[in-house]
Amino acid sequence: xxxxxxxxxxxxxxxxxxxxxxxxxxxxxxxxxxxxxxxxxxxxxxxxxxxxxxxxxxxxxxxxxxxxxxxxxxxxxxxxxxxxxxxxxxxxxxxxxxxxxxxxxxxxxxxxxxxxxxxxxxxxxxxxxxxxxxxx
Amino acid sequence: xxxxxxxxxxxxxxxxxxxxxxxxxxxxxxxxxxxxxxxxxxxxxxxxxxxxxxxxxxxxxxxxxxxxxxxxxxxxxxxxxxxxxxxxxxxxxxxxxxxxxxxxxxxxxxxxxxxxxxxxxxxxxxxxxxxxxxxxxxxxxxxxxxxxxxxxxxxxxxxxxxxxxxxxxxxxxxxxxxxxxxxxxxxxxxxxxxxxxxxxxxxx
Numbered sequence: 001x002x003x004x005x006x007x008x009x010x011x012x013x014x015x016x017x018x019x020x021x022x023x024x025x026x027x028x029x030x031x032x033x034x035x036x037x038x039x040x041x042x043x044x045x046x047x048x049x050x051x052x053x054x055x056x057x058x059x060x061x062x063x064x065x066x067x068x069x070x071x072x073x074x075x076x077x078x079x080x081x082x083x084x085x086x087x088x089x090x091x092x093x094x095x096x097x098x099x100x101x102x103x104x105x106x107x108x109x110x111x112x113x114x115x116x117x118x119x120x121x122x123x124x125x126x127x128x129x130x131x132x133x134x135x136x
Numbered sequence: 137x138x139x140x141x142x143x144x145x146x147x148x149x150x151x152x153x154x155x156x157x158x159x160x161x162x163x164x165x166x167x168x169x170x171x172x173x174x175x176x177x178x179x180x181x182x183x184x185x186x187x188x189x190x191x192x193x194x195x196x197x198x199x200x201x202x203x204x205x206x207x208x209x210x211x212x213x214x215x216x217x218x219x220x221x222x223x224x225x226x227x228x229x230x231x232x233x234x235x236x237x238x239x240x241x242x243x244x245x246x247x248x249x250x251x252x253x254x255x256x257x258x259x260x261x262x263x264x265x266x267x268x269x270x271x272x273x274x275x276x277x278x279x280x281x282x283x284x285x286x287x288x289x290x291x292x293x294x295x296x297x298x299x300x301x302x303x304x305x306x307x308x309x310x311x312x313x314x315x316x317x318x319x320x321x322x323x324x325x326x327x328x329x330x331x332x333x334x335x336x337x338x339x340x
Contacts, residue, residue, distance in 0.1 A: 052212060053208050084208050
Protein backbone atom coordinates (compact mmCIF):
# COMPACT_ATOMS: atom_id res chain seq x y z
CA UNK A 1 0.00 0.00 0.00
CA UNK A 2 3.00 2.30 -0.35
CA UNK A 3 2.09 5.72 -1.62
CA UNK A 4 -1.61 5.47 -0.83
CA UNK A 5 -2.74 8.01 1.77
CA UNK A 6 -3.18 6.64 5.28
CA UNK A 7 -6.13 7.08 7.59
CA UNK A 8 -5.47 9.64 10.31
CA UNK A 9 -6.13 8.89 13.98
CA UNK A 10 -7.20 11.45 16.60
CA UNK A 11 -7.17 10.55 20.31
CA UNK A 12 -9.45 12.67 22.49
CA UNK A 13 -9.14 12.46 26.26
CA UNK A 14 -10.16 14.73 29.14
CA UNK A 15 -6.47 14.82 30.00
CA UNK A 16 -3.67 16.16 27.80
CA UNK A 17 -1.06 13.76 29.24
CA UNK A 18 -3.38 10.75 28.79
CA UNK A 19 -4.02 11.57 25.12
CA UNK A 20 -0.30 12.18 24.45
CA UNK A 21 0.77 9.01 26.25
CA UNK A 22 -1.76 6.81 24.47
CA UNK A 23 -0.66 8.27 21.13
CA UNK A 24 2.95 7.48 22.05
CA UNK A 25 2.03 3.95 23.13
CA UNK A 26 0.09 3.26 19.93
CA UNK A 27 2.91 4.59 17.74
CA UNK A 28 5.43 2.51 19.67
CA UNK A 29 3.45 -0.70 19.37
CA UNK A 30 2.82 -0.09 15.67
CA UNK A 31 6.50 0.52 14.94
CA UNK A 32 8.29 -1.30 12.15
CA UNK A 33 7.55 0.88 9.19
CA UNK A 34 5.76 4.04 8.27
CA UNK A 35 3.34 4.90 11.04
CA UNK A 36 -0.04 6.42 10.22
CA UNK A 37 -0.50 10.02 11.38
CA UNK A 38 -1.70 10.19 14.98
CA UNK A 39 -2.62 13.34 16.89
CA UNK A 40 -3.60 13.82 20.53
CA UNK A 41 -6.36 16.25 21.52
CA UNK A 42 -6.37 16.09 25.30
CA UNK A 43 -7.76 18.46 27.89
CA UNK A 44 -8.39 22.18 27.49
CA UNK A 45 -6.14 24.67 25.65
CA UNK A 46 -5.04 26.03 29.07
CA UNK A 47 -3.92 22.54 30.13
CA UNK A 48 -6.90 21.82 32.39
CA UNK A 49 -9.12 18.74 32.30
CA UNK A 50 -11.98 18.76 29.81
CA UNK A 51 -12.75 18.60 26.10
CA UNK A 52 -11.81 21.25 23.57
CA UNK A 53 -13.54 21.43 20.20
CA UNK A 54 -10.73 23.71 19.07
CA UNK A 55 -8.00 21.17 19.87
CA UNK A 56 -10.03 18.36 18.29
CA UNK A 57 -10.55 20.33 15.10
CA UNK A 58 -6.88 21.21 14.89
CA UNK A 59 -5.77 17.62 15.57
CA UNK A 60 -8.13 16.23 12.93
CA UNK A 61 -6.92 18.71 10.31
CA UNK A 62 -3.29 17.84 11.12
CA UNK A 63 -3.73 14.09 10.42
CA UNK A 64 -6.06 14.37 7.43
CA UNK A 65 -4.35 12.91 4.34
CA UNK A 66 -7.60 12.51 2.41
CA UNK A 67 -8.23 8.89 3.43
CA UNK A 68 -10.50 9.72 6.34
CA UNK A 69 -9.95 10.38 10.04
CA UNK A 70 -10.85 7.99 12.87
CA UNK A 71 -11.55 9.70 16.21
CA UNK A 72 -11.29 7.74 19.45
CA UNK A 73 -12.58 9.28 22.67
CA UNK A 74 -12.56 8.53 26.38
CA UNK A 75 -15.89 9.47 27.94
CA UNK A 76 -18.62 12.00 28.67
CA UNK A 77 -17.98 15.39 27.10
CA UNK A 78 -15.35 13.91 24.76
CA UNK A 79 -18.02 11.69 23.20
CA UNK A 80 -20.65 14.42 23.10
CA UNK A 81 -18.32 17.09 21.71
CA UNK A 82 -17.18 14.93 18.78
CA UNK A 83 -20.78 13.90 18.04
CA UNK A 84 -21.92 17.51 18.11
CA UNK A 85 -19.03 18.53 15.82
CA UNK A 86 -19.89 15.75 13.36
CA UNK A 87 -23.52 16.90 13.34
CA UNK A 88 -22.42 20.38 12.28
CA UNK A 89 -20.86 19.07 9.11
CA UNK A 90 -18.03 21.55 8.51
CA UNK A 91 -15.86 21.46 11.63
CA UNK A 92 -14.05 18.20 10.88
CA UNK A 93 -12.40 16.89 7.70
CA UNK A 94 -14.51 14.98 5.20
CA UNK A 95 -14.94 11.31 6.10
CA UNK A 96 -14.22 11.76 9.80
CA UNK A 97 -15.74 9.04 11.97
CA UNK A 98 -16.27 8.73 15.70
CA UNK A 99 -15.13 5.18 16.41
CA UNK A 100 -16.83 3.19 19.17
CA UNK A 101 -13.86 1.52 20.85
CA UNK A 102 -12.00 1.15 24.16
CA UNK A 103 -9.57 4.09 24.30
CA UNK A 104 -6.18 2.42 24.79
CA UNK A 105 -6.73 -0.92 23.06
CA UNK A 106 -8.72 0.71 20.29
CA UNK A 107 -5.99 3.29 19.69
CA UNK A 108 -3.35 0.58 19.27
CA UNK A 109 -5.57 -1.44 16.92
CA UNK A 110 -6.46 1.66 14.91
CA UNK A 111 -2.86 2.83 14.48
CA UNK A 112 -1.61 -0.64 13.57
CA UNK A 113 -4.38 -1.07 11.00
CA UNK A 114 -4.00 2.41 9.53
CA UNK A 115 -0.21 2.02 9.37
CA UNK A 116 -0.56 -1.17 7.36
CA UNK A 117 -2.73 0.65 4.84
CA UNK A 118 -6.21 -0.27 6.04
CA UNK A 119 -9.00 2.03 4.89
CA UNK A 120 -11.29 3.95 7.26
CA UNK A 121 -13.74 1.04 7.47
CA UNK A 122 -10.97 -1.41 8.37
CA UNK A 123 -9.54 0.97 10.97
CA UNK A 124 -12.96 1.44 12.54
CA UNK A 125 -13.63 -2.31 12.60
CA UNK A 126 -10.25 -3.14 14.12
CA UNK A 127 -10.67 -0.54 16.87
CA UNK A 128 -14.19 -1.67 17.70
CA UNK A 129 -13.16 -5.31 17.77
CA UNK A 130 -10.80 -4.43 20.63
CA UNK A 131 -13.90 -4.52 22.85
CA UNK A 132 -13.82 -8.29 22.36
CA UNK A 133 -10.39 -8.97 23.86
CA UNK A 134 -11.30 -10.60 27.19
CA UNK A 135 -8.75 -10.26 29.97
CA UNK A 136 -9.99 -12.93 32.34
CA UNK B 137 -43.35 38.81 16.76
CA UNK B 138 -39.82 37.97 17.98
CA UNK B 139 -36.89 39.45 16.07
CA UNK B 140 -33.12 38.89 16.19
CA UNK B 141 -32.79 41.51 18.90
CA UNK B 142 -35.20 39.58 21.12
CA UNK B 143 -33.02 36.48 20.79
CA UNK B 144 -29.86 38.47 21.49
CA UNK B 145 -31.49 39.84 24.64
CA UNK B 146 -32.50 36.30 25.64
CA UNK B 147 -28.90 35.13 25.37
CA UNK B 148 -27.66 38.18 27.27
CA UNK B 149 -30.24 37.57 30.01
CA UNK B 150 -29.11 33.94 30.21
CA UNK B 151 -25.49 35.05 30.55
CA UNK B 152 -26.51 37.36 33.41
CA UNK B 153 -28.50 34.62 35.14
CA UNK B 154 -25.65 32.11 34.77
CA UNK B 155 -23.23 34.69 36.21
CA UNK B 156 -25.54 35.28 39.17
CA UNK B 157 -26.11 31.56 39.81
CA UNK B 158 -22.67 30.19 38.89
CA UNK B 159 -21.67 29.44 42.48
CA UNK B 160 -24.94 27.63 43.13
CA UNK B 161 -24.61 25.55 39.94
CA UNK B 162 -21.07 24.55 40.86
CA UNK B 163 -22.18 23.72 44.39
CA UNK B 164 -24.94 21.44 43.04
CA UNK B 165 -22.39 19.90 40.69
CA UNK B 166 -19.89 19.27 43.47
CA UNK B 167 -22.50 17.11 45.21
CA UNK B 168 -23.02 14.69 42.30
CA UNK B 169 -20.69 15.81 39.50
CA UNK B 170 -17.24 17.27 38.99
CA UNK B 171 -17.86 20.78 40.34
CA UNK B 172 -17.38 22.69 37.10
CA UNK B 173 -20.91 23.31 35.80
CA UNK B 174 -21.16 26.93 36.98
CA UNK B 175 -17.75 28.00 35.74
CA UNK B 176 -18.14 26.08 32.46
CA UNK B 177 -21.47 27.71 31.62
CA UNK B 178 -20.22 31.09 32.77
CA UNK B 179 -17.33 30.86 30.33
CA UNK B 180 -19.67 29.62 27.57
CA UNK B 181 -22.42 32.22 27.87
CA UNK B 182 -19.95 35.07 28.38
CA UNK B 183 -18.41 34.04 25.04
CA UNK B 184 -21.90 33.80 23.50
CA UNK B 185 -22.85 37.31 24.60
CA UNK B 186 -19.55 38.64 23.24
CA UNK B 187 -19.77 36.95 19.83
CA UNK B 188 -23.41 38.03 19.38
CA UNK B 189 -22.47 41.63 20.08
CA UNK B 190 -19.56 41.46 17.67
CA UNK B 191 -21.23 39.67 14.77
CA UNK B 192 -24.84 40.83 15.29
CA UNK B 193 -26.59 38.07 13.28
CA UNK B 194 -29.65 39.37 11.45
CA UNK B 195 -32.21 36.63 12.08
CA UNK B 196 -33.46 34.69 15.15
CA UNK B 197 -32.22 31.46 13.60
CA UNK B 198 -28.75 32.87 12.99
CA UNK B 199 -28.52 34.20 16.56
CA UNK B 200 -29.23 30.80 18.10
CA UNK B 201 -27.08 28.88 15.60
CA UNK B 202 -24.08 31.09 16.32
CA UNK B 203 -24.72 30.91 20.09
CA UNK B 204 -24.85 27.12 19.96
CA UNK B 205 -21.68 26.89 17.95
CA UNK B 206 -19.91 29.15 20.41
CA UNK B 207 -21.00 27.01 23.37
CA UNK B 208 -19.64 23.86 21.75
CA UNK B 209 -16.28 25.49 21.16
CA UNK B 210 -15.84 27.20 24.52
CA UNK B 211 -17.47 25.24 27.35
CA UNK B 212 -15.13 22.25 27.72
CA UNK B 213 -17.62 20.02 29.57
CA UNK B 214 -20.61 17.96 28.49
CA UNK B 215 -22.91 20.96 28.92
CA UNK B 216 -21.18 22.59 25.90
CA UNK B 217 -22.24 20.11 23.23
CA UNK B 218 -25.61 19.59 24.94
CA UNK B 219 -26.61 23.27 25.20
CA UNK B 220 -24.82 23.94 21.92
CA UNK B 221 -26.92 21.31 20.17
CA UNK B 222 -30.09 22.63 21.81
CA UNK B 223 -29.54 26.18 20.56
CA UNK B 224 -28.09 25.26 17.20
CA UNK B 225 -30.88 22.84 16.35
CA UNK B 226 -33.51 25.30 17.56
CA UNK B 227 -31.86 27.98 15.42
CA UNK B 228 -31.77 25.77 12.34
CA UNK B 229 -35.43 24.85 12.83
CA UNK B 230 -36.33 28.57 12.90
CA UNK B 231 -34.97 28.94 9.39
CA UNK B 232 -34.18 32.35 7.91
CA UNK B 233 -37.24 34.38 8.89
CA UNK B 234 -36.48 37.87 10.18
CA UNK B 235 -39.22 37.49 12.81
CA UNK B 236 -40.86 34.43 14.31
CA UNK B 237 -43.92 33.79 16.46
CA UNK B 238 -43.91 32.14 19.89
CA UNK B 239 -45.57 29.13 18.23
CA UNK B 240 -42.72 28.81 15.76
CA UNK B 241 -40.23 29.11 18.59
CA UNK B 242 -42.09 26.46 20.60
CA UNK B 243 -41.91 24.03 17.68
CA UNK B 244 -38.26 24.78 16.98
CA UNK B 245 -37.36 24.52 20.66
CA UNK B 246 -39.06 21.11 20.83
CA UNK B 247 -36.88 19.99 17.91
CA UNK B 248 -33.82 21.29 19.77
CA UNK B 249 -34.79 19.41 22.92
CA UNK B 250 -35.31 16.23 20.91
CA UNK B 251 -31.79 16.64 19.46
CA UNK B 252 -30.37 16.92 22.98
CA UNK B 253 -32.11 13.65 23.89
CA UNK B 254 -30.67 12.00 20.82
CA UNK B 255 -27.14 13.28 21.45
CA UNK B 256 -26.97 12.27 25.10
CA UNK B 257 -29.23 9.23 24.94
CA UNK B 258 -31.17 10.36 28.02
CA UNK B 259 -34.89 10.21 28.64
CA UNK B 260 -37.34 11.93 30.98
CA UNK B 261 -36.67 10.87 34.58
CA UNK B 262 -32.94 10.19 34.12
CA UNK B 263 -32.12 13.27 36.27
CA UNK B 264 -30.72 15.42 33.46
CA UNK B 265 -31.41 18.77 31.82
CA UNK B 266 -34.18 17.04 29.84
CA UNK B 267 -36.28 16.89 33.02
CA UNK B 268 -36.54 20.68 32.82
CA UNK B 269 -36.45 21.05 29.02
CA UNK B 270 -39.13 18.54 28.04
CA UNK B 271 -41.94 20.07 30.18
CA UNK B 272 -40.74 23.55 29.19
CA UNK B 273 -40.94 22.76 25.48
CA UNK B 274 -44.48 21.50 25.91
CA UNK B 275 -45.60 24.50 27.96
CA UNK B 276 -43.97 26.98 25.57
CA UNK B 277 -46.75 26.20 23.11
CA UNK B 278 -49.08 28.03 25.53
CA UNK B 279 -47.00 30.76 27.16
CA UNK B 280 -43.50 31.98 28.02
CA UNK B 281 -44.21 32.16 31.75
CA UNK B 282 -45.76 28.69 31.68
CA UNK B 283 -42.57 27.35 30.13
CA UNK B 284 -40.45 29.00 32.83
CA UNK B 285 -42.67 27.61 35.58
CA UNK B 286 -42.60 24.13 34.03
CA UNK B 287 -38.80 24.21 33.70
CA UNK B 288 -38.33 25.26 37.31
CA UNK B 289 -40.79 22.64 38.56
CA UNK B 290 -39.06 20.02 36.42
CA UNK B 291 -35.66 20.95 37.85
CA UNK B 292 -36.95 20.78 41.42
CA UNK B 293 -38.55 17.42 40.69
CA UNK B 294 -35.09 15.93 39.94
CA UNK B 295 -34.21 15.93 43.67
CA UNK B 296 -35.66 12.48 44.49
CA UNK B 297 -34.50 10.91 41.21
CA UNK B 298 -31.55 8.56 40.79
CA UNK B 299 -29.17 9.69 38.05
CA UNK B 300 -28.99 7.39 35.04
CA UNK B 301 -26.76 9.45 32.74
CA UNK B 302 -23.42 11.21 33.00
CA UNK B 303 -20.93 11.19 35.81
CA UNK B 304 -23.65 11.38 38.49
CA UNK B 305 -24.89 7.94 37.41
CA UNK B 306 -21.69 6.40 38.83
CA UNK B 307 -23.00 7.40 42.28
CA UNK B 308 -26.07 5.20 41.93
CA UNK B 309 -28.45 5.70 44.87
CA UNK B 310 -26.18 8.35 46.36
CA UNK B 311 -27.32 10.71 43.60
CA UNK B 312 -30.78 10.75 45.21
CA UNK B 313 -31.58 13.86 47.28
CA UNK B 314 -29.65 16.35 45.15
CA UNK B 315 -31.10 18.68 42.52
CA UNK B 316 -29.57 18.07 39.11
CA UNK B 317 -27.23 20.90 38.07
CA UNK B 318 -28.06 20.52 34.36
CA UNK B 319 -31.81 20.70 34.96
CA UNK B 320 -31.18 23.73 37.19
CA UNK B 321 -29.24 25.61 34.51
CA UNK B 322 -31.82 24.59 31.89
CA UNK B 323 -34.47 26.27 34.05
CA UNK B 324 -32.31 29.43 34.11
CA UNK B 325 -32.25 29.44 30.30
CA UNK B 326 -36.04 29.16 30.05
CA UNK B 327 -36.63 31.67 32.85
CA UNK B 328 -34.39 34.11 31.00
CA UNK B 329 -36.59 33.61 27.94
CA UNK B 330 -39.74 34.45 29.92
CA UNK B 331 -38.02 37.46 31.46
CA UNK B 332 -36.99 38.72 28.02
CA UNK B 333 -40.55 38.32 26.76
CA UNK B 334 -41.93 40.15 29.79
CA UNK B 335 -39.49 43.05 29.52
CA UNK B 336 -40.03 43.37 25.79
CA UNK B 337 -43.81 43.34 26.13
CA UNK B 338 -44.25 40.14 24.11
CA UNK B 339 -47.54 38.40 24.80
CA UNK B 340 -47.39 36.22 27.93
